[in-house]
Amino acid sequence: MAKDFSSMENSNCSSNPDIHTISALSRRTVLQGGLGAAVSQLLAPLAGASALAGCASMGSGPLLGFKSVPVSTADTVTVPEGYSAQVIAPWGEPVGLSGENPAFRDDASNSAAQQAAQMGMHHDGIHYYPIEGSSHGLLVMNHEYTDEGLLFPDGFQNWSAEKVRKAQAAHGVSVIEVENKNGQWQMVKPSPWARRITASTPMSVSGPAAGHALMQTAADPSGRRVLGTINNCGSGITPWGTYLSCEENFINYFSGGDTPSAHEKRWGLRKGGSGYRWHEHDARFDATKEPNEPNRFGWVVEIDPMNPSSTPVKRTALGRSVHEGATVAVTKDGRAVIYMGEDARFEYIYKFVSRDRIQPGGARANAELLDHGTLYVAKFNADGSGQWLPLTHGQGPLTVANGFADQGEVLIKSRQASDLLGATKMDRPEWIDVDKNGWVYCTLTNNSRRGADKQPGVDAMNPRANNSMGNIIRWKEDGDFHGTTLKWNHFVLAGDPANTRAEARGNVKGDLFACPDGLWTDARGVLWIQTDMSTSAMGKGDLVRTGNNMMLAADPATGEIRRFLTGPRGCEVTGATATPDGRTMFVNIQHPGENPAGRNDPADPGKFSTWPSGKTGARPRSATVVIRKRDGGVIGS
Numbered sequence: 001m002a003k004d005f006s007s008m009e010n011s012n013c014s015s016n017p018d019i020h021t022i023s024a025l026s027r028r029t030v031l032q033g034g035l036g037a038a039v040s041q042l043l044a045p046l047a048g049a050s051a052l053a054g055c056a057s058m059g060s061g062p063l064l065g066f067k068s069v070p071v072s073t074a075d076t077v078t079v080p081e082g083y084s085a086q087v088i089a090p091w092g093e094p095v096g097l098s099g100e101n102p103a104f105r106d107d108a109s110n111s112a113a114q115q116a117a118q119m120g121m122h123h124d125g126i127h128y129y130p131i132e133g134s135s136h137g138l139l140v141m142n143h144e145y146t147d148e149g150l151l152f153p154d155g156f157q158n159w160s161a162e163k164v165r166k167a168q169a170a171h172g173v174s175v176i177e178v179e180n181k182n183g184q185w186q187m188v189k190p191s192p193w194a195r196r197i198t199a200s201t202p203m204s205v206s207g208p209a210a211g212h213a214l215m216q217t218a219a220d221p222s223g224r225r226v227l228g229t230i231n232n233c234g235s236g237i238t239p240w241g242t243y244l245s246c247e248e249n250f251i252n253y254f255s256g257g258d259t260p261s262a263h264e265k266r267w268g269l270r271k272g273g274s275g276y277r278w279h280e281h282d283a284r285f286d287a288t289k290e291p292n293e294p295n296r297f298g299w300v301v302e303i304d305p306m307n308p309s310s311t312p313v314k315r316t317a318l319g320r321s322v323h324e325g326a327t328v329a330v331t332k333d334g335r336a337v338i339y340m341g342e343d344a345r346f347e348y349i350y351k352f353v354s355r356d357r358i359q360p361g362g363a364r365a366n367a368e369l370l371d372h373g374t375l376y377v378a379k380f381n382a383d384g385s386g387q388w389l390p391l392t393h394g395q396g397p398l399t400v401a402n403g404f405a406d407q408g409e410v411l412i413k414s415r416q417a418s419d420l421l422g423a424t425k426m427d428r429p430e431w432i433d434v435d436k437n438g439w440v441y442c443t444l445t446n447n448s449r450r451g452a453d454k455q456p457g458v459d460a461m462n463p464r465a466n467n468s469m470g471n472i473i474r475w476k477e478d479g480d481f482h483g484t485t486l487k488w489n490h491f492v493l494a495g496d497p498a499n500t501r502a503e504a505r506g507n508v509k510g511d512l513f514a515c516p517d518g519l520w521t522d523a524r525g526v527l528w529i530q531t532d533m534s535t536s537a538m539g540k541g542d543l544v545r546t547g548n549n550m551m552l553a554a555d556p557a558t559g560e561i562r563r564f565l566t567g568p569r570g571c572e573v574t575g576a577t578a579t580p581d582g583r584t585m586f587v588n589i590q591h592p593g594e595n596p597a598g599r600n601d602p603a604d605p606g607k608f609s610t611w612p613s614g615k616t617g618a619r620p621r622s623a624t625v626v627i628r629k630r631d632g633g634v635i636g637s
Contacts, residue, residue, distance in 0.1 A: 002221050011344065011415075012269040014633060025625050063526055063555045065637045068511050071547035072566040073539070075609050077589065079565050082630050086186055088178065088497040089139070089611040090623035093119045094195035095597050096187060097174050108153050108602075108619060112165035116196055117453055121146045121170040123588035123622040125235025125325065127243060129305055134579035136179040138193055139586060139624065140243045140305045141575065142232035146170045146276075149600030150619050153376035157602075160366040168199035168278070171230050173245050173312075175305050185584070185626045195308045197245075199228035202311065203301065207371045209316035212408035214295050219284065221575060226296045227284070234325025234431050234518075235575070236300075236338065239358055240366040243303045245312075246323035248343060250297035253277040257288045268344075268414055269294060274598075295412050297566070300340070302370060304363045315370040318352045319391065319414040324430040325519075329440075329481040334358050336369060337481040341429035345447055346456065348423045349378040349414070349432075351388060353482045375411065376484070377423040382460045385487040386475060389421045396421060411571065427462050431519040435527060435556045438481075439474045441491060443516040446470040461488075464503035468542040469494040469514045471506075474527070492559065492579060504542035506534075510554075510561035514546050527554040529561070530573040530587075535608075536596040551574045551587060553636055565627070566609035570594040570620070582634040585627040593620030 002412035060592040066080040077085045092104030094117055102114035110118065120143025135569035146167045149321035203226045209215055215223035233248035246552040251267050260269050262582045269287060273279065279286040284293045299314040300323055318326070328336055334357035340350045355372040359365040376388035392398065393407040397420040404410050410417045427447035434440050444462070449455045451465025458465050461473070475488035494514050495506020506512070518530030529552045537543050551565040551573045567573045567589050593600065593609025601607065609620040627635060 010601070011266055014256050016528055024451070027048055043612055061637060063442060063524065063557070063636070064553055066289065066553075066564065069566055070563065071512075071550075071563070073569065074548050075568075075569045075592075075611050075614075076203065077565065077567055077611075077625055079627055084219045084628050084630055085565075086185060086626040086628075087623050088626055089119055089123075089141075089174075089176060089187060089234050090612060091119050091121045091123070091143075091170075092621060093187065094189060095119060095174050095196055095472050096189035096191040097196070098190045098192075098194075101189065104405055104621075106619065108151060108605075110166075112162055112169050115166045116169040116198060118196075119143075119174050119176075120196070120198070121151060121622060122590045123624060124233050124590055125245070126577050126588050126624065127237050128577045128586060129241070129243075130577055130580055131177075132179075132333075134180075134581040134583060137177075137579070138175055138176050138305050139178050139577075140173065140235075140303070141588060141624070142173055142235055142245050143171055143622075144231055144233050144248070144590065147594070147599050149595070149602045150593075150605055153602060155599070155602035156277065159277055159280065164278050164281045165200075167276065168228065168230075168282075169196070171199045171232065171244045172201065172228065173197040173232055173243075173301075173303060175303075175308070180584070183628075193305065193308055195305075197229065197303065197312060199230050201228055203227070203229065203314055204311050205296070205299075205314045205316060207316035207318075207411070208406075209320075209408040209411045212406075212412065214409060217284070217290050217292050217296070219290075223292075229301050229312065229314075230297060232301075233343070234323070234341075236326035236328055238302075238336070238366070239330060240365075241304070241306065241362050244328075244338075245301045245303060246326055246340070247299055247301065248272075248322050248324060249539040250322075251294060253278055254274065254285050254287045254294045262418070263413065263574060264291075264294075266413075267294065267298075286440065292355060295320070298322065300338075300370075305527055307363070310363075316408070316411050317371050317373055317375065319350055319375045319411050321350065321414055322347065325432055327432045327434060329434050330484050331480045332359065333480075335373075339432040339434070341426075341432050341442055341444075343428050343430050343445070345428055345449055346425035347429070348418045349426055349429045349442060350414075351376050351378070375414070377414075377418040377421060377485075379422060380424045380461055382486055384460075384489060386424075386488055388484045388486070389418075389423060390502055391417050391421070424461075425456065427467060430517050433519040433521045433527070435521050436525045437556070439476050439556065441472055441521075441527065442518055443519055443529070444471050444473060444516050445517050464493070466501075466503060469496075469504050469506055469535070470516050472516055472519075491556075492554070492561065493576050496542065498545060499542050501542060508561055509559045511552060511563040512546065513550060513563070514543055515549075517572070518551075518574045518576065522578055522636070523580075523582055523620075524634065525556065527556050528553055528564075528576050530553070530576065532572045532574065534596075535570050535594045538596075551576070558568040560624070565625075568592045568620075569609040570596075571609070571611070578635060583628065583632060586637045587625045587627060588608075588622070589625055590622050592619075592622065
């Protein structure tokens, strides 16, 4: 989303303990001039990393075999020596629907119908599905949000129903076919697999909240058929071949009344929303007319990319939240465990454990696997331990007397349920991934409210006031992935050692960085880290030397971190995937040229960036970057 971090949601007013309140007073002297012994035992034990040595390589040679690229403020993508970067699938490129091939118009005058056949705006989570191994497959990717100053020739002027339809068509998910021809990747058009899923695509609802009274609307009294998916941010893949798309800041699209209910307030609903103005021409986004419509968003959507006629499914058993990602692990007995972060200040970390085992036979055989199981929320303790608390109706405080009629209501009101359970408020937990030794990593992007007046203070988990730089935590379950207890520590505190402010120096073993967001572990065990520094903060204060957003590679065994890629001006680097042979990587560049003050000026669309075309005055366009080694080797080696 547009990352004006000063306006990020902070809707958790519960009395739940933050990490700072469960830490002993002696632990709160963490950064009095440096990182103190109070949290040293909770830092990743890199000096004794021999336990992780098995993930150091798949063959000979070091895990990280490339030379770091420097910090950059250039309007281009930079990769290491010996690598190439090719741009494909920019916003507005036709996806390859049969009989529909509308070219992108540089003046943004494409119609809503044309946009519905083109790549959406602001690429995010992504995954490669092989058709013919590592040379031919599908790319499935999210499109998070829109910038109306770029989407329309005149921005918000002459706002109309047609403009709302076009904006809705620029959201959602794209499925495209790609192939490597003579060393260059290209989209295959037309393609029988090509598909656009938008904010208007019919979707089914499954799981305990399907058909619930809180999911019913005038247009859908059954509560089982929703139109569209929005603000699709992080993603996940399943062992049975489906794609998980996560609805993040959905509440921004809805306009509420003057006095929101307690439920609406807890989810951040406000009058006018966040400026998308859909409610002016689409009544379902006016919560004063359709108060249940917001409840139908904030879910994980399962999509079968190999079946273009399949209906996407909103899986309510995984809970409703501001979903950033959905990473799947598999227990020893074959059950699916899905880890999910909620990207908002002082919200929670979740995991879902399926009741049943994964079955052979692909998507069809596992069509109901994610409808049955237990959703948990994390509670972290200051001594490095933690528990997973079940969001199960009838257990503990999750009762009718406390406002939960049934399991469906627990899941729709997962924030309120987690409040009552006493879960730990976190600092914007985003992407989660699992390494080859079972460590689970989670990025905590930043939180400028940490330590502010009447806000949570520093603690063992978050040892820096005004946490402008962010950090990455990790934990290991006691036993298997479905375990209900864990041990956690810090993997890295992001920062710049040259900063004056001690809280912003970090403990990075390698190249400086700030605001970790995307995470992905490749087949060799490299932990790839992507950053999302706000354009409004870049180049000043604690971020004065960090340059543009970037992607880095970390060795989990040693803690070494090297900068692998820098993006163009104003972008976020987000989403990564690779071919099975590891010789081609696909990375998304989102919102190049983002205006630090908000949406772009339609009269000067190329003011901040003209990437990827580089033409004077051109509209910047989110796109996918294909990265390869010139010698044909494995990426990162």
